[in-house]
Amino acid sequence: MxxxxxxxxxxxxxxxxxxxxxxxxxxxxxxxxxxxxxxxxxxxxxxxxxxxxxxxxxxxxxxxxxxxxxxxxxxxxxxxxxxxxxxxxxxxxxxxxxxxxxxxxxxxxxxxxxxxxxxxxxxxxxxxxxLAPVTAVHGVLVDIYGIGVLITGGSGVGKSETALDLVRRGHRLVADDSVEIRQHNEDTLVGSPPPLLQHLLEIRGLGIINVMTLFGAGAVRLHKRISLCIDLEIWEQGKAYDRLGLEEEKKKIFDTEITKMTVPVRPGRNLAVIIEVAAMNFRLKRLGFNAAQDFSERLSQVIEKGDEDHDRGTN
Known part of the structure; x- marks a missing residue:
């Protein structure tokens, strides 16, 4: 504290x-x-x-x-x-x-x-x-369409490179490498960069770059409420990943739970686009529209209708 x-x-x-x-x-x-x-x-x-x-x-x-x-x-x-x-x-x-x-x-x-x-x-x-409780998390925090997205994952998985791509697409960097998280109340987490790392990104092969100098003051923020966590992990052959989005994981920091999504990483996947769409879809869910739930309900209706047609044909 x-x-x-x-x-x-x-x-x-x-x-x-x-x-x-x-x-x-x-x-x-x-x-x-x-x-x-x-x-x-x-x-x-x-x-x-x-x-x-x-x-x-x-x-x-x-x-x-x-x-x-x-x-x-x-x-x-x-x-x-x-x-x-x-x-x-x-x-x-x-x-x-x-x-x-x-x-x-x-x-x-x-x-x-x-x-x-x-x-x-x-x-x-x-x-x-x-006086809010403070903890530090290894990851990257980006403001995507007003949603504070915390990107986590193992070292070398591509968090900073993904953040750089997101900044190039018009989103704003909050913190790279280390995110200081404060719990302002029981359901609000706010992330910010350590003073030494403000506006900086570490890109392997390039070194340290200053995002504000390269992309302007509109490309950075000093703090942002965290609403969504995207965990990047190396794709494991044979592991079952969620394909519909019906299951919702949670990540607990202090006493606050936020939505967590696990995104597998392998060559050819555009992580910036995937995370950008994840943020937009998260906003839609908060507005009451759940595409996965809607698809599930329509699929159930089709199955029920097929069963009814089959029963009538049998009779």
């Missing part, structure tokens, strides 16, 4: 640091954000101290109604050694009791000019992406 700190938030959103500089590298371990309204009222029994605390106009206004003694007590409890940061929205003025407690415990106090709702939404989206 990636590490996020208050310092990252300051650099990302250009927020103002008011106090607690000592703790700006304290790790943020959850994307959940807490608005400590009930804590302002004095109830700390279930205080989620390890979350970022967001103070908006409502919490700030209630805090102003407290006595000086209550203000000090509330801020002392709000600032713990586990708290990764406290954020004030709308450019609100930080109470002196908060600044004193934050300095004592090393809790970063940040201030944003954004509204509370806008700030909460942007921050949650950023943290969910930054």
């Amino acid at each position: 990636s590490k996020v700190t208050a310092n990252d938030l300051i650099e990302r959103f250009e927020w103002e640091l008011l106090a607690g500089e000592e703790g700006i590298y304290r790790p943020i371990t959850t994307s959940d954000i807490s608005r400590p309204g009930i804590e302002m009222a004095g109830f700390f029994t279930y205080y989620p101290a390890k979350r970022l605390q967001l103070i908006g106009r409502t919490e700030w206004s209630f805090f102003q109604s407290l006595s000086d003694q209550e203000k000090k007590a509330r801020m002392t409890k709000l600032c713990t050694y586990d708290t990764p940061g406290i954020i004030l929205s709308r450019g609100l003025e930080a109470p002196k009791q908060l600044l004193e407690a934050a300095e004592k415990r090393g809790v970063p106090v940040l201030r944003s000019q954004s509204t509370t709702t806008q700030l909460s939404s942007r921050l949650t989206n950023f943290l969910e992406s930054a």
Whole structure:
């Protein structure tokens, strides 16, 4: 899991640091954000101290109604050694009791000019992406007609060459050789290239080529949701391969399952065209049209009609 700190938030959103500089590298371990309204009222029994605390106009206004003694007590409890940061929205003025407690415990106090709702939404989206589980898969990721296709297979099977052919046909490369995959939620996988390998393809015999330099900025993407996995394998004589497409394999990454197809490789097969058609057919299935199922149903009808004709002829 990636590490996020208050310092990252300051650099990302250009927020103002008011106090607690000592703790700006304290790790943020959850994307959940807490608005400590009930804590302002004095109830700390279930205080989620390890979350970022967001103070908006409502919490700030209630805090102003407290006595000086209550203000000090509330801020002392709000600032713990586990708290990764406290954020004030709308450019609100930080109470002196908060600044004193934050300095004592090393809790970063940040201030944003954004509204509370806008700030909460942007921050949650950023943290969910930054803290999402990450894994690396050996393969190639290509955007084909809006479908993120992960191409896997053994070394030397032709993944990169197929990706190059797909780029020449107008599709977009996301990553080659190593694909970093993040699970943004329980049914969404997003792939991206390692920073060192952005826009690069390795073609045996040619070496490293820069796809963006050769084909333009429209030939690459920095990330893409993965919807389909195409596994390339060397053709095995005598092995039964799916010829109708009725059976649907699944590949599980983290807690998410995506559709997987196995495509045998042998001389004479145009893999780029096959994968391109597979992506288009996958889109059709999502729109409710399944050619294999339709063929199966029509075949069943023909067989049933033939049986009925045979029975009538016998009688």
